Amino acid sequence: MKSAMVFLLVVVSIICLVSDEAVAFPRPYESIFSFGDSLADTGNLALEGAQKFPSVKNLPYGETFFMHPSGRCSDGRLIIDFIAEAFGLPLLPPYLGIAATGYDVRKGVNFAVAGATALGPEFFNAMSIGSLLWTNDSLDVQLGWFKKMKSSLCTTKQECDCYFKKSLFIMGEIGGNDYNYPFFAGASIAQVQPLVPLVVSKIMGAAEILIEEGAVNLLVPGAIPFGCSAAYLSMFPSRNPSDYDPETGCLKSYNAFTDYHDQQLRQSLQALRLRYPHARIMFGDYGGASMRFYRAPALYGFNIGGAIEACCGSGGPPYNFNLSQWCGTPGSTLCGLPRTFASWDGVHLTEAAYGHIADGLIHGPFTSPPLLSPKP
Numbered sequence: 001m002k003s004a005m006v007f008l009l010v011v012v013s014i015i016c017l018v019s020d021e022a023v024a025f026p027r028p029y030e031s032i033f034s035f036g037d038s039l040a041d042t043g044n045l046a047l048e049g050a051q052k053f054p055s056v057k058n059l060p061y062g063e064t065f066f067m068h069p070s071g072r073c074s075d076g077r078l079i080i081d082f083i084a085e086a087f088g089l090p091l092l093p094p095y096l097g098i099a100a101t102g103y104d105v106r107k108g109v110n111f112a113v114a115g116a117t118a119l120g121p122e123f124f125n126a127m128s129i130g131s132l133l134w135t136n137d138s139l140d141v142q143l144g145w146f147k148k149m150k151s152s153l154c155t156t157k158q159e160c161d162c163y164f165k166k167s168l169f170i171m172g173e174i175g176g177n178d179y180n181y182p183f184f185a186g187a188s189i190a191q192v193q194p195l196v197p198l199v200v201s202k203i204m205g206a207a208e209i210l211i212e213e214g215a216v217n218l219l220v221p222g223a224i225p226f227g228c229s230a231a232y233l234s235m236f237p238s239r240n241p242s243d244y245d246p247e248t249g250c251l252k253s254y255n256a257f258t259d260y261h262d263q264q265l266r267q268s269l270q271a272l273r274l275r276y277p278h279a280r281i282m283f284g285d286y287g288g289a290s291m292r293f294y295r296a297p298a299l300y301g302f303n304i305g306g307a308i309e310a311c312c313g314s315g316g317p318p319y320n321f322n323l324s325q326w327c328g329t330p331g332s333t334l335c336g337l338p339r340t341f342a343s344w345d346g347v348h349l350t351e352a353a354y355g356h357i358a359d360g361l362i363h364g365p366f367t368s369p370p371l372l373s374p375k376p
């Protein structure tokens with residue numbers, strides 16, 4: 001029995017080795033699978049119709065890089081696009097579009113949907129805010145899509161193990177909307193805080209399912225700082241100057257909230273690493289990577305005030321955000337140079353900002369352990 005196992009292991013490693021050698025210029029990852037929300041969606045919500053967020057289907061969304069709306073909630077590429085480019089992989093197609101395009105799914109697929117939550121829609125229905133949701137395709141639905149298409153990626157367990165060893169799984173960012181919907185509906189920080197452990201344990205459950213399905217390289221991103229978002233800054237203003245961070249102009253309390261989410265996430269990831277020592281479980285510090293440009297906008301090519309003011313929106317400085325006159329709706333205005341702004345529409349960031357975050361993850365210290373060098 002034991003020798004049969006050893007034999008099997010040897011065979012498996014030979015199979016994996018052979019396909020390694022077949023690649024002339026080995027890349028750290030040969031495919032990417034992504035789950036999450038608008039920070040990662042490359043077109044799923046738009047393909048669903050985006051009835052609650054029709055702006056994403058029109059210019060100026062996409063104007064900088066694609067020159068047309070691509071279904072991304074930005075003027076151009078997202079963090080996930082820069083990661084794919086860094087590994088020489090094609091930009092990830094949205095899952096809901098692959099049938100129509102006949103795309104080679106073995107290089108990766110994106111299951112993220114803008115507006116998606118970690119917790120299921122029933123949770124928000126119970127809070128009487130279910131009608132705010134842009135989509136019902138929460139994390140469980142996205143995992144179901146992945147399981148459904150797994151058979152077109154690999155068949156036997158051995159084949160899947162070899163294949164997934166060279167895949168990067170990105171679990172998020174997800175969870176931000178679980179907080180955004182209640183905050184936008186008027187809930188206080190104290191009321192939203194109890195959701196954090198629920199959201200984090202949902203993300204952990206999803207990560208665990210992926211590992212059980214064969215994922216080995218898993219990147220789990222944290223939140224982007226809500227307190228620096230033009231939407232939060234304009235919707236939750238304070239008369240007390242000490243509520244603002246003097247260095248960045250961001251709201252301290254909402255940044256403390258996203259820090260709290262990140263702390264819980266990091267702790268849970270540590271527990272997950274102990275349970276799955278064979279896996280490479282990485283935390284992606286989106287918050288840390290973005291605080292660099294909120295602290296020193298000019299260093300990243302952003303205008304004074306351009307880190308927190310939305311490029312596209314209405315109301316003018318300092319935030320240029322109005323929830324009922326969103327970017328792309330009549331009366332909204334567009335800045336001349338999106339790359340001099342970090343905030344695109346008040347909630348989502350510009351391609352320039354996403355590029356700086358991706359750079360901090362790929363080449364900088366904001367992924368731990370580092371994103372490059374997957375497990376051999």
Ligand SMILES: *[C@@H]1O[C@H](CO)[C@@H](O)[C@H](O)[C@H]1NC(C)=O
Binds near residue numbers: 052134135
């Ligand atoms: C989510 O599902 C509910 C119940 O089936 C439905 O009423 C609602 O329109 C759906 N929301 C979206 C955005 O599809």
Ligand SMILES: *[C@@H]1O[C@H](CO)[C@@H](O)[C@H](O)[C@H]1NC(C)=O
Binds near residue numbers: 315322323324325331
């Ligand atoms: C936001 O836009 C709406 C619709 O144009 C307008 O009625 C409202 O006054 C604006 N709010 C602010 C604070 O400017």
